[in-house]
Amino acid sequence: MRLFQYYFPLSVMTLVVAVLVKGWLATLLLFWAGLSLMLAAAVQAAGKPDRWRKRLDGRYRLPMLVACAPLALGVYCYSAVNRQWRRWHGVQRVGKYLYFACELTPLDMRRVRASRVMAVLDVTAEFPGLGLLRQPAGMDYLAVPVAPGRAPREDQLRRMLNWLDAHRKNETPVLIHSARGSSNALFVVVAQLLALNPKKSARELVEQMAEHIKGVKLSESQLGALERYRREGAIQALNHAWIIANPVAGGGKWHSAEAMVLERLEKYFRLTVTTTTERISARDLAMKALADQADVVIACGGDGTLAEVADVIADSDAVLGMMPLGTSNSLCFSLWGVEAKVLPVETACDHIIAGNVRSVDVADCNGQTMLLAMGIGFEQAMISAADRGRKDQSGQFAYLQGLWDSLQKNDIQQLRVAFDDGDFESIDTSSLVVANASPFSAVLAQGGGKPSISDGLLDVTWLDPRESASENLQSLAQLLISGLTDTPATEFVHHRKVERIRLRAVDGRSLDYVLDGEVLAGTEIDLCVHARSLDILSPAAVDGTQA
Numbered sequence: 001m002r003l004f005q006y007y008f009p010l011s012v013m014t015l016v017v018a019v020l021v022k023g024w025l026a027t028l029l030l031f032w033a034g035l036s037l038m039l040a041a042a043v044q045a046a047g048k049p050d051r052w053r054k055r056l057d058g059r060y061r062l063p064m065l066v067a068c069a070p071l072a073l074g075v076y077c078y079s080a081v082n083r084q085w086r087r088w089h090g091v092q093r094v095g096k097y098l099y100f101a102c103e104l105t106p107l108d109m110r111r112v113r114a115s116r117v118m119a120v121l122d123v124t125a126e127f128p129g130l131g132l133l134r135q136p137a138g139m140d141y142l143a144v145p146v147a148p149g150r151a152p153r154e155d156q157l158r159r160m161l162n163w164l165d166a167h168r169k170n171e172t173p174v175l176i177h178s179a180r181g182s183s184n185a186l187f188v189v190v191a192q193l194l195a196l197n198p199k200k201s202a203r204e205l206v207e208q209m210a211e212h213i214k215g216v217k218l219s220e221s222q223l224g225a226l227e228r229y230r231r232e233g234a235i236q237a238l239n240h241a242w243i244i245a246n247p248v249a250g251g252g253k254w255h256s257a258e259a260m261v262l263e264r265l266e267k268y269f270r271l272t273v274t275t276t277t278e279r280i281s282a283r284d285l286a287m288k289a290l291a292d293q294a295d296v297v298i299a300c301g302g303d304g305t306l307a308e309v310a311d312v313i314a315d316s317d318a319v320l321g322m323m324p325l326g327t328s329n330s331l332c333f334s335l336w337g338v339e340a341k342v343l344p345v346e347t348a349c350d351h352i353i354a355g356n357v358r359s360v361d362v363a364d365c366n367g368q369t370m371l372l373a374m375g376i377g378f379e380q381a382m383i384s385a386a387d388r389g390r391k392d393q394s395g396q397f398a399y400l401q402g403l404w405d406s407l408q409k410n411d412i413q414q415l416r417v418a419f420d421d422g423d424f425e426s427i428d429t430s431s432l433v434v435a436n437a438s439p440f441s442a443v444l445a446q447g448g449g450k451p452s453i454s455d456g457l458l459d460v461t462w463l464d465p466r467e468s469a470s471e472n473l474q475s476l477a478q479l480l481i482s483g484l485t486d487t488p489a490t491e492f493v494h495h496r497k498v499e500r501i502r503l504r505a506v507d508g509r510s511l512d513y514v515l516d517g518e519v520l521a522g523t524e525i526d527l528c529v530h531a532r533s534l535d536i537l538s539p540a541a542v543d544g545t546q547a
Contacts, residue, residue: 011037033070040071043125075179091115091175094212097168099175100189102182102216113139117175119167121160123152123188124179140167140267146184151225154234155539157191158355162268164192165237169270182216190218190226194235202226238296238319238355241269242289244309246276246301246325253325254300257345261300261323264349269296276305286312294318296537298352302326303372307516311369314362314534321352321537328517331371333439334453335538352537359532360453363436365515366526370436372516374527376503377413377431377463379444383514412465414506419460419498426506432462434501434527447495448488456531457497464492500528 011034018030091101091112099117112120119140125147142163146152152160167174176192178185190205197205202223210217218226229235243261245254254275265271272292274285282299286309289297298321299309310320324332324344332340332348339347363370373379415432416424435445437453445451447461488495503525505511510521 007037007041011035011041029070033074036068036071039067091117092212094189094209095193097171097173098164098189098192099173100185100213101175101177102185103179104177105179112175115173115175117173119172119174121164121174121176121188122178123160123184124177140172142267146178146187148178149183149219149222151187151222151229152184154229154232155354155356157188157229157234158238158357159268159353160188161192161195161235161237162239162353162355164188165195165239166268166270183218183222186213186216186218187222187226191229191235194226194230195237198230198235202230238357239269240292240294241265241271241296241298241321242285242292242294243271243273243298243300243323244276244282244285244289244305245274245323246282246305249301249305249326251327257300257323257325260345261349265298265352268353276301282308283312285309289313290316290318296321296352298323300325303328303330303517306331307369307371310362310371310534314369314530319357319535319537321348323348323352330439330442330517331437333441334372334437334450351539354537354539356537356539357535358454358538360534360536361436361456361529361531362534363434363458363527363529366520366522366524368515370516370527372437373433373435373442373445374516374525375431375433375444375514376415376511376525377411377429379431379433380512380514380519381411383517384512384519413511415511416504416506418502419496420500424502424504427462428465429462430465432460432503435459435461436529447493448497454532455497456529457499458501458527458529460496460498460501462494464494466492500526502526 014030014034014037018027018034021027021030091099091104093115094100099115101112104112120142122141122143123146124143125145142160144152144156144160146156151157164174176185176188186206186209189209190202193205193209194200194202202218206218206223226235243265245258247254258273262271262273272289272294274288276282276285282301282305286297286299290313295317296319297309297313299306300323302324303326305326306320306322313320322332324340329340329344332344336347336351365374375383411430413429413432415427415429417427417432418424431444433442433445435442435451436458438445438451438459440446440450445459445461448459451459503511504523508523510523511525512519512521513525514520
């Protein structure tokens with residue numbers, strides 16, 4: 001808020017002078033400057049520097065560049081004068097491959113290159129990066145806007161540490177810079193040193209840096225944030241990543257996505273890229289990734305590929321990254337919303353790079369890992385009808401056709417069900433779904449609203465038997481409304497939350513069921529939830545819970 005106290009009054013004064021001054025050119029220029037300062041004041045007051053919409057290379061998009069040009073010009077002039085007055089030497093070396101600087105301008109890029117720096121991490125919030133109009137040739141540039149005098153968010157810090165560690169391992173000199181708020185750059189320097197020296201305290205390293213960087217110090221809130229991040233395990237690089245790709249998922253989407261995925265991720269991770277074959281499963285590759293002590297295991301494929309990898313790394317120190325390249329991509333759709341459908345690769349890369357680690361529930365079904373849902377009746381018939389050929393040809397329309405066929409067939413299942421530690425009871429139903437997570441489009445799992453993947457419970461939804469396809473459609477309509485409004489369905493729909501459920505056929509015969517898209521059979525189905533046993537890279541879930 002401190003800069004707001006400067007920007008806002010100055011913007012008001014500039015706009016008042018613009019009204020009083022004579023001459024259209026002076027009025028226009030003063031209005032431009034006043035509005036630029038007002039924009040800076042508004043963003044500073046909001047405390048959300050990401051709203052400057054910088055690109056990762058620090059450049060503004062053209063409309064923002066035009067709006068902020070007077071502000072940037074004034075600050076660059078101020079920085080040049082202030083550096084001379086303080087006798088600030090610009091670029092200072094603080095480690096073998098680490099440099100520090102503040103209040104540089106695009107005109108100083110020659111000095112940066114003379115220091116043999118080949119990468120710049122810029123935490124400047126409200127001004128264009130040192131590249132300004134274009135990134136210098138051969139220079140790797142990352143912009144992570146942080147409000148002056150504040151600590152970065154955990155996801156921002158994780159992204160910066162991954163990027164810095166990747167360059168450190170490549171022995172690439174890196175400059176950490178901030179045009180205003182020099183303590184922000186110092187914060188990142190100390191965080192990087194903490195990651196490399198976990199036994200030292202933040203205060204010790206700040207005192208050590210005082211010998212190299214004169215006149216710059218961290219606030220008590222920034223020091224507190226560093227210590228808190230260290231206690232929570234956020235100050236560490238997670239950049240040893242394995243990519244496990246299913247090349248046939250989604251009709252071969254990996255082949256078209258591979259170049260973009262590698263281009264986006266190789267700046268932040270040391271990558272090992274593997275693909276499944278008929279003989280080598282995603283489960284086999286995930287076990288190799290753990291043996292190689294991978295920090296992140298990125299599953300690229302459909303829900304089945306994600307479940308195979310999750311089965312191996314659950315309860316381990318590894319974190320699951322998800323790249324939705326299948327047909328339905330229900331898990332990512334459930335966590336990320338429509339972005340998982342519209343821009344699946346770009347969205348997945350953003351979440352992996354951001355580094356937000358969330359703990360989610362995993363269920364066990366007859367010894368197999370379940371991330372999404374188990375279904376009997378309509379769900380099983382729908383998935384069984386959508387074989388690989390139909391999915392490759394029609395995509396998700398194959399599932400809709402399968403659902404319509406099952407509604408018309410209307411087979412009634414006679415089940416014996418035991419909830420948690422209760423006794424078995426009889427249930428007649430045309431559809432029963434046990435969900436750990438589900439997108440709103442999976443209407444058969446929405447009896448209690450959208451299931452949460454982090455509540456430590458399974459959502460059981462079953463339908464009363466109906467006499468016709470049209471009546472079954474009425475039940476589905478109730479479930480659709482329940483999912484969209486996140487309220488329980490009532491008529492003809494039943495819902496319970498449990499930690500465990502067991503199911504048998506009344507006559508003792510084998511039950512056909514579908515588990516995360518895979519069609520299976522068994523005389524008894526036993527599901528139990530393991531609360532928050534899997535760490536994934538994902539922001540807060542769409543339903544508002546922490547994924």
